[in-house]
Amino acid sequence: MEKFYDILKQLIRTPSVVGAEHPFFMRVKRELEELDLTVEYYDGVLVAKGKEPESGYISAHADRHGLICTGQNEFQYAAFIAKNQADLRGNSNSEKLLKNFEMRFMDHKVQSYEPWSGSYLGMGVIKDAFLCDRRKNIIFKIDGLKHLLPGTAIAFMDTLNIDENGLVSAQLDNVISIAMIIYLYHLGYQGTAFFTASEEAGKSWRFLLEYFRRLNTTTDELLVLDTSPYSSVDHITNLDIVLRNRDENAVFKSPLEEKLKKIVIENNISYHYKDAYLENQMLSAGTKGSVGVTELGRIIDATDGEIQGTTLQIPTIGYHTVRETTTKKSIDAMVLILSKLYIEKKDN
Numbered sequence: 247m248e249k250f251y252d253i254l255k256q257l258i259r260t261p262s263v264v265g266a267e268h269p270f271f272m273r274v275k276r277e278l279e280e281l282d283l284t285v286e287y288y289d290g291v292l293v294a295k296g297k298e299p300e301s302g303y304i305s306a307h308a309d310r311h312g313l314i315c316t317g318q319n320e321f322q323y324a325a326f327i328a329k330n331q332a333d334l335r336g337n338s339n340s341e342k343l344l345k346n347f348e349m350r351f352m353d354h355k356v357q358s359y360e361p362w363s364g365s366y367l368g369m370g371v372i373k374d375a376f377l378c379d380r381r382k383n384i385i386f387k388i389d390g391l392k393h394l395l396p397g398t399a400i401a402f403m404d405t406l407n408i409d410e411n412g413l414v415s416a417q418l419d420n421v422i423s424i425a426m427i428i429y430l431y432h433l434g435y436q437g438t439a440f441f442t443a444s445e446e447a448g449k450s451w452r453f454l455l456e457y458f459r460r461l462n463t464t465t466d467e468l469l470v471l472d473t474s475p476y477s478s479v480d481h482i483t484n485l486d487i488v489l490r491n492r493d494e495n496a497v498f499k500s501p502l503e504e505k506l507k508k509i510v511i512e513n514n515i516s517y518h519y520k521d522a523y524l525e526n527q528m529l530s531a532g533t534k535g536s537v538g539v540t541e542l543g544r545i546i547d548a549t550d551g552e553i554q555g556t557t558l559q560i561p562t563i564g565y566h567t568v569r570e571t572t573t574k575k576s577i578d579a580m581v582l583i584l585s586k587l588y589i590e591k592k593d594n
Contacts, residue, residue: 247574247577247578247581249429249432250425250426250429250577250581251406251408253277253425253428253429254406254416254421254422254425255405255406256273257270257273257274257421257424257425258404258405258406258416258417258421259404259405260273260364261310261312261357261359261364261399261401262308262309262310262401262421263309263310263311263312263313263314263324263361263399263400263401264309264310264311264312264324264325264443264444264445264446264447265309265314265324265361265399265443265444265447266312266314266324266359266361266399267308267309267443267444268361268362268364269359269361269362269363269364270308271287271292271308271441271443272364274292274308274424274428274441275287275292277428278294278428278431281431281432283295283296283431284296284299288453288456288457288460289453289456290442290443290444290449290450290452290453290456291440291441291442291443291450291453291454291456291457292308292440292441293438293439293440293441293457294427294431294438294439294441295437295438296431296435296436296437296438297436298436298437299436299437299438300437300438301436301437301588302435302437302438302467302469302587302588303437303438303439303440303465303467303468303469303555304427304430304437304438304439304440304468304469304470304471304584304588305439305440305441305442305454305468305469305470305471305541305542306420306423306424306426306427306439306440306441306442306470306471306472307420307423307441307442307443307444307445307446307450307472307541308420308421308424308441308442308443309420309442309443309444309445309446309447309450310401310402310417310419310420310421310446311323311324311325311402311417311419311446311566312324312356312399312400312401312402313356313386313388313399313400313401314327314397314398314399314400315358315391315394315395315396315397315398315400316396317396318392319387319388319391319392320385321385321386321387321388321391321400322381322383322384322385322386323383323384323386324399324446324447325446325447326382326383326384326447327383350567351372351375351386351402352372352373352374352375353371353372353373354371354372354402354403354568355369355370355371355372355402355403356369356370356371356372356388356391356400356401356402356403357369357370357400357401357403358370358391358394358398358399358400358401359398359399359400359401360398360399361397361398361399367394367398368390368391368393368394369390369403370388370389370390370391370400371388371389371390372386372387372388373387373388373389374386374387375387388400402417402568403568404416404417404568408574412573412574412575413479413571413572413573413574414571414572414573414574414577415564415569415570415571416568416569416570417567417568417570418473418560418562418570418571418572419472419473419562419565419566419570420445420471420472420473422473422560422572422577423471423472423473423560424441426471426577426580426581426584427439427441427471429581430581430584430585430588430589433585433589434589435584435588435589437588440454440457442454442541445541448539448544450541451541451542451544451545451548454541454545455545455548455549455553458553464549464552464553465553465554465555466499466500466501466553466554466555467500467501467502467554467555468500468542468545468553468554468555468556469502469555469556469557469558469587470540470541470542470555470556470557470558471557471558471559471580472540472541472557472559472560473559473560473561473562473565473570473572474488474520474559474560474561474562475562475563475565475566476561476562476563477563478563479563479571481561481563482561482562482563482571482572482573482576483573483575484516485516485517485518485561485576486515486516486517486561486573486575486576486579487510487515487516487517487558487559487560487561487576487579487580487583488517488518488519488520488557488558488559488560488561489503489506489507489510489517489518489519489520489556489557489558489559490519490520490521490538490540490556490557490559491503491519491521491522492521492537492543493521493537493538493539493540493542493543494536494537494538494539494543495539495540495543495544495546495547496542496543496544496546496547496551497546498542498543498546498554498555498556498557499551499554500554500555500556502555502556502587503556505587506556506558506583506587509582509583509586509587510583513579513582513583513586515579515582515583520537520538520559521537521538524536524537524538525537540557542555542556542557558580558583558584560572560576560577560580561576
């Protein structure tokens with residue numbers, strides 16, 4: 247796994263703020279082309295293809311939360327600026343967490359970069375953050391970046407941390423899945439992978455759907471990798487991976503679901519279904535809420551089930567912060583599952 251963590255460390259250092267992912271895509275493109283893969287870059291999606299492109303379809307979003315300069319010395323949370331809000335319906339857990347976010351960012355270092363070239367434009371420190379009900383977004387005050395022009399991306403400064411208890415921390419959503427896919431290619435995966443933009447603004451499914459329509463093709467085995475938030479360390483130390491039957495928008499109906507469950511059970515990997523977990527929590531508390539919104543659910547809904555698949559997620563705490571944390575055990579479990587699903591079956 248040393249190679250995986252080397253890949254992850256490097257990718258974490260490359261900013262990929264939602265709406266300004268191009269420099270990160272270029273970094274991923276180079277990594278993939280070094281493996282002699284065919285790499286295609288379309289609006290909002292980077293596509294990698296091995297020698298057997300139809301042997302698998304894996305997707306992961308490449309964007310991470312960050313800030314955008316929206317005026318003179320004014321900075322807003324990138325996913326929720328006005329031009330992105332049209333794709334946010336108010337029913338995702340990410341949007342509900344917005345009201346609890348403000349104080350997580352105090353005194354945190356950020357770096358600004360040119361959205362197209364990736365050129366470094368300076369470093370600053372967050373000194374204040376407050377939720378503006380009129381604009382439905384977090385407004386930030388940052389020391390050191392008053393020279394920036396509107397549209398400039400600002401990423402959280404981040405490094406990978408692995409402690410003695412096997413806890414892995416960084417802004418993991420969703421760079422950990424990108425690193426996982428690249429590592430899977432190193433292990434011998436020869437299928438197709440999609441790296442999508444603007445998932446945190448609810449747009450990534452549009453880019454992925456456009457790709458399938460471009461080629462006039464469909465699949466019922468699209469596997470979407472991501473992280474899944476929990477509230478305490480106890481949850482993630484007793485849970486290796488997270489599956490789903492559905493999300494708020496669609497029911498998942500794919501042959502992959504049974505294949506994943508079989509691998510998980512045969513290898514004593516601890517798991518549960520996130521939608522069922524959330525429903526049980528709401529039932530116990532006597533409340534009603536969302537079972538979550540995923541890229542996959544949106545694309546199933548938009549195609550009336552013509553494109554189908556399932557999700558495979560790593561449980562984390564500290565969701566949407568630079569201290570998002572998972573376990574090495576969960577990472578090992580996901581690598582094992584993906585290897586058995588896409589590599590060992592080919593070898594056999």
